[in-house]
Amino acid sequence: MMLALFVAIDIVTPVILLAVLVAAVPVSGLRPITLLRRAWPLLVAGLAIAILNTVFAPHQSGAAVRIGPILLGLTTIVEGAAVGLRIVGIALAGVLALATIEPTDLADALMQHLHAPPRFALAALAAVRMLPVLADEWRLIGLARRARGIEAGLNPVIALRLAAGRLFALLVAAIRRGTRLALAMDARGFGERPCRTVARPQSVDRADWLLVAGALLAGVTATAVSLALGSYRLLFG
Incomplete structure (x- = not known):
């Protein structure tokens, strides 16, 4: 899932994967208020990066949109939002992983498996x-x-x-x-x-394999939907 967020720079892929991550919060056993308390600096950082990438883009492309005294291009706004959503998605996936995995078990699993x-x-x-x-x-x-x-x-x-x-x-x-x-x-x-x-x-049981399969399915589905809509863009493409 995080790999799909890393390599794609369109807006459809992070929107779908963010929806999947939000839907997975109740399953993780983490309370939404606890997640918000831990992740709010990352959300603010994602918003700030989206705004900066939009306002200070070298070229404003797309239909003109006026926000107060600033004239922005609609395509540039979408691209800036995509960057912010990618960062929020990657950060949220990391926070969920760190909050639900005991660090000692993680180190043991890294060595064993x-x-x-x-x-x-x-x-x-x-x-x-x-x-x-x-x-x-x-x-x-x-x-x-x-x-x-x-x-x-x-x-x-x-x-x-x-x-x-x-x-x-x-x-x-x-x-x-x-x-x-x-x-x-x-x-x-x-x-x-x-x-x-x-x-x-550390044993790898059925729940672990289901989690891996679910993450792979989410990444493949988000990429397929983005390709079907014609909005998919690779980071190094």
Whole structure:
């Protein structure tokens, strides 16, 4: 499903796959309010990227649409919306996967079934475990800036500049934490042996195969519908 979102840049494919993802939320056992609380920054980012790709496109194509003082092309609006929807779809699929899979089980399954190198699987486990820490770090950076009186108010330009600075501070903190974590894991022998034993065998049952088949079917169906409507476009086509 995510592969279909990566390679297609039309608007029909992400719309269909987003509908499938939204329909799958009750099946995942995740409450919609919990999903919204975790994914709202990604939704805002997708909306912002769609607007920026539309407003600052090098050429406005299609029928002219006037929104206030801005004159936009209808085709450009559709293309910008497609980019935003692709990002939201990929992010939502990732959030659903991370929220419903226990990280330790994920690392064990990577080593047992995909035969991933233990160093890679354990690094993925450590990265997933660090996500809540980085979320707290992001919140603390915002609180620290607010305590210093650094706020954007209602100015979107200042808000973007402050968000970029906040993101850079989070990146620096993530690099520092990642470096310390890598040294600690090497010191405990995680990278010493080329092979490791697994204490918790992970089985692939019928539900797992049904999930894989459903994801493949959703991706193929979305691509087929887009091709039938004549709107399908490849990323590198």
